Amino acid sequence: MNISKIANLQYFYKHTKNVSKILSFITFSLFIVGIFWGLYIAPKDYLQGDSYRIIYLHVPAAWLSLQVYIVMAVTGFIALVWKIKIMEIISIQSASIGAYFTLIALVTGMIWGKPTWGTYWVWDARLTSELILLFLYIGVIVIYSSFADKRQGAKIAALLAIVGLINIPIIHYSVEWWNTLHQGPTVTKFEKPSAHITMLIPLLYMLLVFNLYFLTVLIKRVRLGIFQREKNTKWMESYLND
Amino acid sequence: MIEFLSMGKHTAFVYTAYVFSIIVLVIGFYIPYFILNREVKKKKNENNKDK
Numbered sequence: 001m002n003i004s005k006i007a008n009l010q011y012f013y014k015h016t017k018n019v020s021k022i023l024s025f026i027t028f029s030l031f032i033v034g035i036f037w038g039l040y041i042a043p044k045d046y047l048q049g050d051s052y053r054i055i056y057l058h059v060p061a062a063w064l065s066l067q068v069y070i071v072m073a074v075t076g077f078i079a080l081v082w083k084i085k086i087m088e089i090i091s092i093q094s095a096s097i098g099a100y101f102t103l104i105a106l107v108t109g110m111i112w113g114k115p116t117w118g119t120y121w122v123w124d125a126r127l128t129s130e131l132i133l134l135f136l137y138i139g140v141i142v143i144y145s146s147f148a149d150k151r152q153g154a155k156i157a158a159l160l161a162i163v164g165l166i167n168i169p170i171i172h173y174s175v176e177w178w179n180t181l182h183q184g185p186t187v188t189k190f191e192k193p194s195a196h197i198t199m200l201i202p203l204l205y206m207l208l209v210f211n212l213y214f215l216t217v218l219i220k221r222v223r224l225g226i227f228q229r230e231k232n233t234k235w236m237e238s239y240l241n242d
Numbered sequence: 243m244i245e246f247l248s249m250g251k252h253t254a255f256v257y258t259a260y261v262f263s264i265i266v267l268v269i270g271f272y273i274p275y276f277i278l279n280r281e282v283k284k285k286k287n288e289n290n291k292d293k
Contacts, residue, residue: 024271031267035260035264039256039260040246049249049250049251049252050249050250050252050253050256051249051252051255051256053249053256054255054256054259054260057259057260057263058259061263096270096273097270100266100267100269100270103266104262104263104266104267107259107262107263108259108262108263111255111258111259111262112255112259114255115251115252115255213267213271216271217270217271217274220271220274220275220278221274223274223278224274224277224278224281227278227281227282228281231281231285237289240282240285240286240289241289
C-alpha cells in the first residue's frame with residue numbers, strides 16, 4: 001500500500017469506513033475477553049489479594065497515555081515542518097484519546113492506592129508528573145479549540161505538544177530518579193519481570209487491546225477531523241451525494 | 243454466582259475501577275461516531291435545502 005495515498009485526506013476518508021467497523025468489532029470482542037481474564041481467570045495475588053486486578057486497566061492505560069503523547073508530539077512536529085495535513089489532524093485528534101487514557105490511569109491508580117497504600121493520593125513524582133500530563137493534553141485541546149483558524153490553532157497546539165515531550169522521560173524514570181511511593185518498574189525489566197507469567201500474559205494482552213482501541217478510535221477521530229475541514233470541498237460534496 | 247463475582251474486601255474498589263474505565267472507554271469510542279453522524283446529516287440537509 002502506498003503511504004502517500006493514505007496521507008491523502010480524500011483517500012483516507014473514503015477507504016477507512018469499513019476498516020473502522022471491522023476494527024471496532026475486533027477491539028470490542030478482545031476487550032470483553034480481557035476484562036473477563038483480568039477479573040476472574042488471572043490468579044489472586046498472595047499479598048494484595050484481588051485489588052491487584054486493577055492493574056489490568058491501570059498499567060495499559062498509563063502506558064498508552066505516554067505512547068499517545070509521543071504520537072501526538074511526533075505527528076505535530078511532522079505537521080509543523082512538512083505541513084502534511086493528515087499529520088496535523090492525527091496530532092490534534094490524539095489529544096482527546098490520550099486524555100482519556102491518562103484519566104483512567106489516574107483514577108484507577110487512586111482506587112488501587114486506597115487499599116494498598118492507605119491513601120487515594122500522594123504528591124509523589126510519578127503521580128504528579130502523570131497529572132501534569134493530563135493538563136498538557138487538556139492544554140492542547142483547549143488551545144486548538146480556542147482558534148477560529150484551525151490550521152493556526154493546530155500549529156500552536158503542536159508547539160505545546162513538542163515542548164511537553166520533556167515530561168515523558170520524567171514520568172517514566174520518576175520511580176528511579178526519586179524516592180516515590182509508587183512502585184518501580186515491574187514489567188519493563190525484561191530480563192526478569194517481577195510479575196508471574198500467569199499475571200503477565202493477561203497484562204500484555206490488555207496492552208495489545210488498548211493499542212487496538214487507540215487505533216480504532218484514532219481512525220474514527222481522523223475521519224471526523226477530515227470531514228470538519230473538507231465538508232465544503234467538491235470531493236466531499238460529491239461523496240455525500242453518492 | 244455471588245461467590246464467583248466476589249473480590250473479598252476489595253470488591254467495591256475493583257468493580258468501581260473497572261466500571262469507571264469501561265464508561266470512559268465507551269464514551270471515548272462513541273463521541274466521534276455520534277459527532278460525525280450528526281455533522282454528515284446536517285450537511286446533507288443543507289445540501290438538500292440548496293437544491
